[in-house]
Amino acid sequence: MQTQNNIKAESGGFLIRKSVFLLTSSVGNAMAETLVGKAVAQIGATPESLTKQDIAKLAGVLEPSLREFLGSEKARKLSSALRVLVGGITPV
Secondary structure, three states: OOOHHHHHHOOHHHHHHHHHHHHHHHHOHHHHHHHHHHHHHHOOOOOOOOOHHHHHHHHHHHHHHHHHHHOHHHHHHHHHHHHHHHOOOOOO
16 A cells, blocks of 8 residues: 555656756756646646656657757757656666
């Protein structure tokens, strides 16, 4: 049984905040919020319905947008960091 804190820590809003936090140092807070919000909608999720299992898809959708601001290498690294640090996916 999950504790209330664990459930809150895995909520969609928390995952979005973590994603925005990760991107903020590279693109700024306002742009990070915009990019993440658009990507969440693009994968067919909402802030309430987003799960850890959606983060890999979210990262894939974000990468092309990040590429426009940061170049291919930095966008790839941030996308990978998002999968690992937010989604909890072990890199291959």
